[in-house]
Amino acid sequence: MTTLVNEPEQTVDHAPLVTLRKSLNQVLYGKDEQIEFVLACLLARGHLLLDDLPGTGKTSLAKALAGFLGGELARIQCTPDLLPADVTGFNLFNQKTREFEFHSGPVFSDILLADELNRTTPRTQSALLEAMAERQVTIDAVEYQLSETFMVIATQNPIDSHGAYPLPEAQLDRFAIKLQIGYPDRSAQIKILESAVGTLGDQPSPDNVFSKQALIQHQRQVANLTVHPRLREYIVDLVDATRNDSGIALGVSPRGMLHWQRMAQAWAHLQGRDFVTPSDVVKVAYPVLSVRLQVHHDDLNAAIERVIQSVAAPEYK
Numbered sequence: 333m334t335t336l337v338n339e340p341e342q343t344v345d346h347a348p349l350v351t352l353r354k355s356l357n358q359v360l361y362g363k364d365e366q367i368e369f370v371l372a373c374l375l376a377r378g379h380l381l382l383d384d385l386p387g388t389g390k391t392s393l394a395k396a397l398a399g400f401l402g403g404e405l406a407r408i409q410c411t412p413d414l415l416p417a418d419v420t421g422f423n424l425f426n427q428k429t430r431e432f433e434f435h436s437g438p439v440f441s442d443i444l445l446a447d448e449l450n451r452t453t454p455r456t457q458s459a460l461l462e463a464m465a466e467r468q469v470t471i472d473a474v475e476y477q478l479s480e481t482f483m484v485i486a487t488q489n490p491i492d493s494h495g496a497y498p499l500p501e502a503q504l505d506r507f508a509i510k511l512q513i514g515y516p517d518r519s520a521q522i523k524i525l526e527s528a529v530g531t532l533g534d535q536p537s538p539d540n541v542f543s544k545q546a547l548i549q550h551q552r553q554v555a556n557l558t559v560h561p562r563l564r565e566y567i568v569d570l571v572d573a574t575r576n577d578s579g580i581a582l583g584v585s586p587r588g589m590l591h592w593q594r595m596a597q598a599w600a601h602l603q604g605r606d607f608v609t610p611s612d613v614v615k616v617a618y619p620v621l622s623v624r625l626q627v628h629h630d631d632l633n634a635a636i637e638r639v640i641q642s643v644a645a646p647e648y649k
Contacts, residue, residue: 346604349550352400352542359396360389362520366513369619370397372598374547375554378508378591379464379484381449381499381623386489388513394445394485401547402540403442403481410452416459420469421476434471439463442479442544449486450496457503460484464506481544481551501582501626508591509616510623550601557597559608562646567593567613573639574625580635582626592620610645 349371356367370393373380382390391407398405408419421437438444439460449457463469467478486507488499516524567589575583584592595616600608621636 345546348542348546349602355400355541356393356396359392360513360516361523362516363389363513366511368599368602369509369511369616372595372602372616373508374483374598375550375601376508376591376594376598377481377483377551377555378595379506380486381504381507381510382485382487382513383490383510384487384512384514385491388515390485390487390513391445391447393513394443397485398443400541401442401481401544402542403479403544405443405445406438406441407445407447408438410446410448410450410456412451412453414452414456416456419456419459420463420471423472432472434474434476436476437469439469439478439482440476442481442483444482444484446484446486448488450488450499452497454497454500457497457499461502461506481547501624505585505587505624507623508595509619511619554594554598554601557601557606557608559593559597560646563596563608563610563613564593566610566643566646567596569643570613570617570639573642574621577635577639577642579628579630579638580625581628582624584621584624588620588624592616595620614640614645 353367353371356370357364360367370380374397382393384390394407395405408414417437419437420439421435423432423434425431426433446460459469463478463482464484467480467482469476469478484507488496515521571584571589571592574580577583592613596608596612599612599616600606603612617640618633618636621639622632625632625635627635
């Protein structure tokens with residue numbers, strides 16, 4: 333059999349990444365795998381959709397991540413009266429100077445927390461499309477570049493659909509993954525109660541443990557991590573399987589395919605490897621596919637499992 337191992341890439345310091353992982357584990361107790369997916373999304377320069385019940389730590393996670401990176405966090409509470417200019421910014425006429433002045437919106441941050449994104453109108457949701465896809469916004473025909481580390485962490489409540497505007501496919505496809513944090517287990521809940529004793533409910537400001545420059549270095553290494561040609565064929569075969577499955581109404585787009593490969597690269601990087609394996613592709617399949625697959629009357633997880641089982645993985649020595 334042909335090995336799928338590639339030549340080693342130039343290494344970067346993984347110590348801050350280990351510290352970041354440990355720090356996030358102190359924010360979300362007992363959610364090691366979810367934190368790994370969040371880190372992979374960050375390293376893949378993707379955007380994250382958190383689809384979960386209230387009070388599971390979605391906002392705490394976003395705030396802590398920005399704090400640990402030493403980045404700027406902006407938060408928008410998505411409501412029906414939120415306007416596109418409230419997200420991107422606007423030009424305001426200054427009567428003293430007789431000129432228009434640009435006032436930047438919350439997208440000009442490192443991490444943008446869009447709380448309950450499906451509560452705002454499609455018009456306002458669309459204000460994020462360009463920002464998420466191209467890391468820029470266009471206002472009055474002028475293009476403004478966003479932060480190189482710009483990341484959207486959006487939340488939505490899956491059980492309360494009253495007054496909600498379901499996210500369209502074009503919006504969903506711009507997210508790299510969708511995660512559900514879920515309730516913590518018994519031991520984690522006890523830790524949460526212990527940590528709350530002696531406080532007034534306010535979370536301390538997290539210390540910067542991972543610089544933006546270090547993040548950019550890791551993101552570039554992930555992007556340059558070589559994927560074996562047979563693995564690329566494997567990903568394409570899996571993507572084709574989503575499009576040809578009778579139970580799936582909408583399969584993976586080319587953009588979704590790129591997200592899938594980049595997430596697999598980031599997952600391999602988190603495991604300390606400089607090459608991607610078929611298991612990396614399968615590991616990230618569920619969060620990558622759950623945000624973009626549309627099924628007819630099938631269970632989504634069952635459809636994803638069927639797709640994975642329908643394609644044989646490349647073999648190793």
